[in-house]
Amino acid sequence: MDEIVREIIIVFIFSLTLILGGILLFIFSRRLYRKRRFAKLDRLREIYTQAFDNFIKNKLSAEKTFSPPKNSLYREALEDVLLDGLEKGYSRDELYPIFEKFGYVNFYEKSLKSRSTIKKCIAIDRLGKIKSERSVDKLIPLLKDKNSEVVSTTLLALSNIGSEKALRGILENLSSIYESKLAAVKTIKTSLIKFSPNFLPHLLEYTNKSRDNPQLLAIILDVLSNFENASLVNMALDYLNHKDVEVRAQALKILERNAKYLDEKSIDKLLEISDDSAWFVRLRLLYIFDRIKRKNTIPAIEKLIYDKVWQVRDAAARVLVGFREDALDSIIRVLNSEDRYAKDSIYEALQKSGYIETIRENLNSTNLNIREKCRIISEKIYSVCRLGFERELVEEKESISHCEAFKN
Amino acid sequence: MEFLVNIIIVFNYCVGIYWAGFNIFYSFLLAIAIFVTFQYINRTKYLPFVEFETSHETPPVSIIIPAYNEANVILRSVKSALAVNYPFFEVIVVNDGSTDETLRLLIDEFNLRKIDLIYREHIKTEKVIAFYFNPAIPNLTVIDKENGGKADALNCGINFSHYPYFCSVDADSVLERDALLRLMTPVIESPIPVVACSGVVRVLTRGNKSHGEIELPKKGILIFQIVEYLRAFLFGRVGLDFLNGILILSGAFSMFNKSSVIAVGGYSRESITEDMEIVLKLHKYCRENKLPYSIRFIPDPICWTEAPEDLKNLSKQRIRWHIGLLQTLFKYKRMTFNPRYGTLGLLIVPYFLLFEAFGPVIEFLGYIAIPLSYLLDIINFEFFLLFLFLAFIYGVLLSVGSVLLEEVTYRRYPKWSHLLKLLIYAVLENFGYRQINTLWRFKAFILYFTGYVRWIYVKKKGASEP
Numbered sequence: 001m002d003e004i005v006r007e008i009i010i011v012f013i014f015s016l017t018l019i020l021g022g023i024l025l026f027i028f029s030r031r032l033y034r035k036r037r038f039a040k041l042d043r044l045r046e047i048y049t050q051a052f053d054n055f056i057k058n059k060l061s062a063e064k065t066f067s068p069p070k071n072s073l074y075r076e077a078l079e080d081v082l083l084d085g086l087e088k089g090y091s092r093d094e095l096y097p098i099f100e101k102f103g104y105v106n107f108y109e110k111s112l113k114s115r116s117t118i119k120k121c122i123a124i125d126r127l128g129k130i131k132s133e134r135s136v137d138k139l140i141p142l143l144k145d146k147n148s149e150v151v152s153t154t155l156l157a158l159s160n161i162g163s164e165k166a167l168r169g170i171l172e173n174l175s176s177i178y179e180s181k182l183a184a185v186k187t188i189k190t191s192l193i194k195f196s197p198n199f200l201p202h203l204l205e206y207t208n209k210s211r212d213n214p215q216l217l218a219i220i221l222d223v224l225s226n227f228e229n230a231s232l233v234n235m236a237l238d239y240l241n242h243k244d245v246e247v248r249a250q251a252l253k254i255l256e257r258n259a260k261y262l263d264e265k266s267i268d269k270l271l272e273i274s275d276d277s278a279w280f281v282r283l284r285l286l287y288i289f290d291r292i293k294r295k296n297t298i299p300a301i302e303k304l305i306y307d308k309v310w311q312v313r314d315a316a317a318r319v320l321v322g323f324r325e326d327a328l329d330s331i332i333r334v335l336n337s338e339d340r341y342a343k344d345s346i347y348e349a350l351q352k353s354g355y356i357e358t359i360r361e362n363l364n365s366t367n368l369n370i371r372e373k374c375r376i377i378s379e380k381i382y383s384v385c386r387l388g389f390e391r392e393l394v395e396e397k398e399s400i401s402h403c404e405a406f407k408n
Numbered sequence: 409m410e411f412l413v414n415i416i417i418v419f420n421y422c423v424g425i426y427w428a429g430f431n432i433f434y435s436f437l438l439a440i441a442i443f444v445t446f447q448y449i450n451r452t453k454y455l456p457f458v459e460f461e462t463s464h465e466t467p468p469v470s471i472i473i474p475a476y477n478e479a480n481v482i483l484r485s486v487k488s489a490l491a492v493n494y495p496f497f498e499v500i501v502v503n504d505g506s507t508d509e510t511l512r513l514l515i516d517e518f519n520l521r522k523i524d525l526i527y528r529e530h531i532k533t534e535k536v537i538a539f540y541f542n543p544a545i546p547n548l549t550v551i552d553k554e555n556g557g558k559a560d561a562l563n564c565g566i567n568f569s570h571y572p573y574f575c576s577v578d579a580d581s582v583l584e585r586d587a588l589l590r591l592m593t594p595v596i597e598s599p600i601p602v603v604a605c606s607g608v609v610r611v612l613t614r615g616n617k618s619h620g621e622i623e624l625p626k627k628g629i630l631i632f633q634i635v636e637y638l639r640a641f642l643f644g645r646v647g648l649d650f651l652n653g654i655l656i657l658s659g660a661f662s663m664f665n666k667s668s669v670i671a672v673g674g675y676s677r678e679s680i681t682e683d684m685e686i687v688l689k690l691h692k693y694c695r696e697n698k699l700p701y702s703i704r705f706i707p708d709p710i711c712w713t714e715a716p717e718d719l720k721n722l723s724k725q726r727i728r729w730h731i732g733l734l735q736t737l738f739k740y741k742r743m744t745f746n747p748r749y750g751t752l753g754l755l756i757v758p759y760f761l762l763f764e765a766f767g768p769v770i771e772f773l774g775y776i777a778i779p780l781s782y783l784l785d786i787i788n789f790e791f792f793l794l795f796l797f798l799a800f801i802y803g804v805l806l807s808v809g810s811v812l813l814e815e816v817t818y819r820r821y822p823k824w825s826h827l828l829k830l831l832i833y834a835v836l837e838n839f840g841y842r843q844i845n846t847l848w849r850f851k852a853f854i855l856y857f858t859g860y861v862r863w864i865y866v867k868k869k870g871a872s873e874p
Contacts, residue, residue, distance in 0.1 A: 002791070009794045016801045023805070023812050024831070030815065031827065118450045125454035149451075152597055156456050181599045186465040190456075193463070226464065310528060344526050351523045354543055 037073065044077035052081050056090065062098045069102060079104060083129055092131045099130045109138055121153045128157025136161060140169035143177060151182040159191035164202070167195050171206050178216055185219060192223040200229060207235065214244035221250035230261040237269055245278040252284035259291035267294060274300040279309040286312065290319040295326055302330040305342045317345035321353050328373040335380045347381065356381070416781055423774045430763045431802055437647030438809045444650050445642065445813050448707055457586065457593050461493065466596060468496035469588060469663065470574040472565030474558050476504040478579035481714065483517050488582040490548060494589050498547040500565045505534075505555025514550050518542055525549075531563040531674035558659070559675035559682040566666060566674060574669075576683075578660040580714040582612060590708045591663055598702065603668040603690050605704035606657035608641045610634070610820060612712035624826050629722065631833045632841045633715045635807055638830075642707060642813035643806070649705040653756030655691075657703070659683035661711035668693070668701075679739075681732025688740045695749050707817055723848050730768070730852035737761050768849035775843065800838050807834035 048066070055065040069075040082095055099105055104126070111123035124142065127135045139161075142154040155177075158166040170191065177183050192203070203224055210216040221239065224232055232254050239251035255262065255270070262270075270289075276282055282304060289297040301323075304316035320327045320334075334342050350356045362374035460466045471489045475482050482501070489499045503511045514520065520540035527536050534556035541549055553564055562576055575591070577583065587607060595602040611625075611634045624631060641658075648654050662683065669675075672689045679685035687703060694701040716722040737744075737760060744761055746753040782792045811830050814821070821830065 006791060006794065009791075009798050013794070013798050013801055016798070016805055020801065020805050020808060023808055027808075027812055027815055027827070027831075031824070118447065121454045122450070148599055153454055156459060184597050184599050186467075186596045187456075190459055190463045190465045193465075310526075314526075347524060348526050352525070352541070352543075 040073060041077055044074060045080055048078050048081040052085060056085075056094075062101055066098065066102070075102070075104070078102065079126075086129065086131070096131060099132070100134075104130060105132050105135065108132075109135055112138055112142065117147055117149055121149055124150065124153045124157045128153075128160035131161050133161055133163050133165070136163060136165045136169060139166075140173070143169065143173040146182070148182040151177060152184070152187045155183055155187055155191040159194040162195055164199060167192075167199050167202055171202060174206075174219075175210075175213070175216060178219070188219060189223055192220075193226045197227050197229065200224075200227060200231070204231075204235065214242070214247050217242075218244065218246040218250045221247060221254060225250060225253035225257050228258055230258065233258050233261045233266065237266055240269060240273055245276075245281060248273075248276065249278065249281050249284050252281060252288060256284065256288045256291060259288055262288075262292060267292065267297065271297065271300050274304065279307070279312050282307065282309075282312050283315055286315045286319050290315075290322060293323065295323075298323060298327055298330055301327075302334065305334055305345060306337075306339055310341070313341060313345045314348075317342075317349035318353065321346065321349040321355050324355060324358070325370055328370065328377070332373060332376055332380075335377065350381075413784055413786060416777055416784065416786055419773070419777050420781055420786070423770060423777065426770050427774075427799070430767065433759060433763065434806060438643055438806060440650045441643040441646040441813060442809070444646050445707055445817055449816060452708065455593055456597070457589055460495075460593055460596055461589055462495060464495075466495050466589075466592065467573055468498070468571040469494065469592065470565070470569035470571045470666075471497055471499045471577055471588075472562055472569065472574050473499065473501045473577050473579055474504055474561030474565065475501060475506060475510050475579040476555065476558070476561070477506045477508045477510060479506070479509040479513055481580040482510050483513055485577065485579050485581055486514065486518075486548070489577060490545070491585060492583055492588045493585045494592070496571075497588065498549070498570060500568055501548075501550045502561040502565045503550060503552045504557070504561040505553065511540075511550070511552055515540055518545055518548060518550075520548075520550055525568075528567055530567050530670050533560050533564045533567065536564065557677055559677045559679065562682070563674040563677075566669060569666060572666055573663055574666050575661070575663045576659060577711070578713055580612075581609075581660045582712045583661065584710040584712075587661070587710055588663075591706055594704060594706055595663070598704075600700050600702050601665070602704055603665045603694065603701045604654075604657055604662065604687060605706060606645075606654075606662035607706045607708060607711065608817075609637065609658045609660045609711050609713050610641075611637055611715045624821055624829055627717055628833070628836075629719065630715060630717060631829060632837050633722075635810065635830060635834050635837055637715075638814050639807060639810040641705075642817060643810045645705040646707050646813075648756065651751060651756065652702065653752055653759075654703045654705050655687055655756060655760055656681075656684045657687050657705070658711075658713075660713040664690075679732065680728055680735055684732060685736045685739070688736055688743070691749070691752055692740060692743065695752070707813075710820075719844075726845060726848045727852040727855065730765075730849040731856045733760070734765055734853065734856045737765050766853075768846050769853055771846045772850040775846070803838040803842065804835050807837060810834070 051065050054060065055062070066078065069078050079099075082098060085095055086092060108123040108126050108130075111119050112127075114120050114123070120142075124139060127139065136158065139154050139158055142150055143158075145151055145154070155170060158170055174188070177188065178185075195203075203220055207217060207220050207224070210220065217239075221236070224236075236251040236254035236258075239247050242248050242251070255266070270285060274282065274285055276285070286301065286304060289301055298320070301316050301320050304312055305320065307313050307316065320330055323330075331346060334346050337343065350359070359374045359377055362370050363378060365371040365374065471492070473482075473485055473489060478485075486499060486501055501514060503514070520542050523539050523541040525539045525541075527539075534554040537552045537554065539549060539551055549568065551564060551568060553561070556564075565576075566574060573592075573595075575588065591605060591607050595605060611630060624634070645654060645656075659682065664686070668690060669686065672686070672693045674686075675682040676685050676689070690701075690703065693699075716725050737757070740757070741761075743749045743753045743757045745758055749757070778787075778792065778795065781787045782789065787795075808831060811827070811834055814830070815827070821827070
C-alpha cells in the first residue's frame with residue numbers, strides 16, 4: 001500500500017513538474033515572440049501610416065501607394081492604419097476599395113461561416129467597422145443566430161455600416177430578436193440610434209406596424225427620441241393616450257427632444273395628462289416643461305411639487321425654480337403650505353441652482369414687486385434656518401452667517 | 409501512545425483526502441480561468457466599449473467612496489473617480505465621522521460649500537451632519553455624517569445616490585480611466601439582469617510609477633501580496649464566475665444595482681466583511697424570489713488599491729478577512745448543501761465552508777501532524793520529503809499559473825525583470841509566507857469561535873498613483 005502511494009506521489013510530482021515547466025516555457029516564449037512581433041508590427045504601422053498620408057494628400061491610387069500585404073503581420077498593420085483612418089473620419093468611399101482590393105472583406109466574409117463564436121464575432125465586427133455594404137446580405141441572417149453574442153455583435157455591425165438595407169434587415173428581425181431575448185434592449189437601441197436621420201421614414205413606418213406590440217413600440221419610440229424632426233411631434237402627441245405606460249413615457253421623450261416645435265395646442269395636450277397615473281410619465285412631462293419654459297405650465301408644475309413620488313417632487317421644484325422671477329408667486333405659495341416635503345424640495349432647488357444668491361441680491365432690487373417677494377422668501381428661509389431644516393443644523397459660523405444675511 | 413499514533417494516522421489520511429479534494433477543485437478553477445481568460449482576451453477585440461462611451465443608453469452610475477480617517481489618500485481617490493471616462497456619473501464621498509483632516513482637505517481642494525439637501529433614508533443610517541457641494545463640479549457631493557462604519561457609510565451613499573447603479577470604491581483606491589466603462593459594458597449587454605459585478609483589483613504602492621512606467625515595489629511583503637492578488641482575482645474569481653458562484657466582490661471596486669441592494673436592506677453593519685455579506689444576501693434574495701439575475705466578475709477593468717506594508721498590518725487585515733468570511737458563511741449556513749440554491753448551495757458555499765473557512769485549521773494541524781508522524785516513525789523520511797515536495801510543487805504551480813494569467817491579460821508589469829521577480833516570489837511564497845497566512849487565519853478561527861468580532865483598522869500610507 002505504501003509502495004502504491006509512494007508511486008502515485010512520484011507520478012504526480014513528475015506530472016506537475018512537467019506542467020510547471022510547460023507553463024514557464026510558454027510564458028517566456030510568448031513574451032519573446034510577442035515582443036518581436038509587436039516591434040515588427042509597429043514598424044509596419046509606421047510605414048503604412050506614411051503611405052496612408054501620402055495616399056490622402058496626393059490622391060494617389062491604392063495600387064501605387066500600398067504594396068500588397070505579404071503575410072498576416074502586414075495585413076494586420078495595414079488594416080489597423082486603414083481602420084484608424086475611418087475612425088478619424090476619412091471617407092469610407094476612399095478607403096473601402098482598399099479593404100476590398102487586399103482581400104479583407106472576402107476573408108472576413110469567409111470567417112462568418114466559422115464554428116468558433118469568437119472568430120465569427122471578430123469577423124462580424126470588422127465588417128461593420130470596414131462599413132462593408134456588400135456584406136449586409138450575409139450579416140442579416142446572423143440576426144437569427146442562437147448565440148446572443150453573435151446577434152449583439154451583428155446588430156452593432158449593421159449599425160456601423162449604416163445603410164438602408166442594414167436598417168431594414170434589423171427592423172424585419174427586431175420582433176424575433178426581442179422575443180428571444182438574445183440581445184439586450186440597450187444593445188438594440190444603441191444600434192438603431194446610429195442610423196442616419198435620413199432613414200426616419202423607415203422607423204416611423206415600423207411604429208405603425210408595431211402598434212399592437214407595446215414593448216417593441218416603446219423601443220422604437222425611445223430610438224426616435226434621439227432625432228430632432230418636426231414630423232415626430234404629431235406622431236408622439238397621438239401616443240400620449242396610449243394604454244401602455246412605457247409608450248406614453250417614450251412619446252414624451254420624443255416631445256422633449258423636439259420641444260422647440262411644440263405649439264400652444266400641443267402644450268394644452270400635455271397639460272391634460274399632468275395627472276397621469278405613472279410617476280415617470282409625470283416626470284417626463286416636467287422635463288418638457290423645463291425645456292419650453294412657458295408661463296402657462298407653471299400651475300401644473302406647482303401642483304406636481306405635492307406629488308407623492310419624491311423624484312417628481314424634486315424635478316418639479318427644480319423646474320419651478322428655473323422659471324426664476326416668473327415663479328416667485330408659486331414659490332411663496334409652496335413655502336406657505338403645510339407640506340414639509342414640498343418646502344424642503346424648494347429649499348434644495350434654490351440652493352443647488354444658485355438662485356438663492358439672486359434672491360439675496362434682489363433684496364436691493366429697484367423693482368418693488370420682486371423685492372417684496374424675495375423678502376418674503378428670504379424670511380421663510382431665515383426662519384427655517386433658526387428652527388432647523390429637516391434636521392438640526394450644526395452651529396457653524398457658515399450657517400449662521402448664511403441666515404444672518406437674510407435679516408432685515 | 410498507540411492511541412495517539414492511530415489518531416495521527418487517521419488524521420493524516422483525512423488531511424490527504426482533504427488536500428486532494430481541495431487541490432482538485434483548485435486545479436479545476438485554474439483550468440477554467442485559463443480557458444475563460446484567453447476567450448475573454450479574444451472577445452475584447454469586438455466588445456463595444458467605444459459604442460457605450462458616448463451612448464445615451466449607458467446607464468448613469470453613482471461612485472460612492474466611504475472614508476474614515478483617509479486624509480493621506482482621499483484626494484487621490486476622488487480625483488481618479490472624477491476623471492473616469494464614462495458618460496454619466498456622480499461621485500459621492502461619505503465622510504464617516506473622521507477625526508483627521510479628511511473633510512477639511514476635501515473642502516479646500518474642491519472649494520466646497522455647505523448646502524442643505526434632502527436626505528431620504530431608504531436604509532437606516534447614523535445621522536447626517538452636512539452636505540458639501542460646488543456648482544462648478546456638479547457631479548461631486550461630500551456627505552459628512554456621524555461614525556457608523558463602512559457599511560453604514562455605504563448605505564448613506566446609497567440613500568443619497570440618484571442613479572440606478574452604484575459603484576463602491578475604497579478611499580485608498582485609484583480607478584483606471586476606462587475601468588467603469590469596461591465594468592458596465594457586459595452589464596449593459598447582458599440579457600439577464602446583472603445585480604452586481606466587479607473587476608480586477610491590483611496592489612498600489614509607493615514608487616509604483618517611475619519614468620512613466622509601472623514598477624514592482626521593493627518590499628518583498630508587497631510582491632507576495634501582488635502574487636496573491638493575481639491568484640485571487642485572475643484565477644479564483646474568474647473560475648467562480650464561470651460557475652456562477654461569485655461569493656466575494658472586492659469592496660475596493662464593485663458595482664451594484666441600487667434597487668436590488670435596497671430590497672435586501674443594504675449593507676449589514678454587523679458584518680466585518682460587508683462586501684461578502686451583501687453578495688450572499690443578493691444571491692439568497694434573488695433565488696428565493698426566483699428572479700433572473702447574475703453576479704459577475706469581469707477580468708478586465710482595473711482598480712489599484714493599497715496593501716499593508718508590514719507584517720503587523722497585514723496580519724490585522726488577514727485576520728479580519730477570515731473572521732468576516734466565517735461570520736458570513738455561518739450567517740447563511742442554511743444555504744449549504746441546500747438544493748434550493750442550485751450550484752451555489754450544492755457546490756460553491758460548501759467549497760467556501762470546507763476549504764476556505766476550515767482550510768487553515770486543517771493546514772495548521774497538518775503542519776504539526778506531518779512532522780510528528782515522521783518523528784513517531786509513522787511515515788519514513790522519504791515519504792515525508794515526497795509529500796512535502798508535492799505540496800510545494802503544487803503551490804508553485806498555482807502561483808505560476810496566476811502569473812501566466814497576468815501575462816495574457818492586462819500586463820501591468822511589462823519588464824523582464826518584473827516577470828522574473830514575480831516568478832521568484834511565486835516560488836518563495838511557499839517558504840514562509842503561505843505558512844504565516846495560515847497561522848493568522850487559524851488565529852482568526854480561534855478568535856471567531858471564542859466570540860471576538862471587531863473591526864481592525866489597517867493603516868494607510870498614501871502611495872503614488874499607478
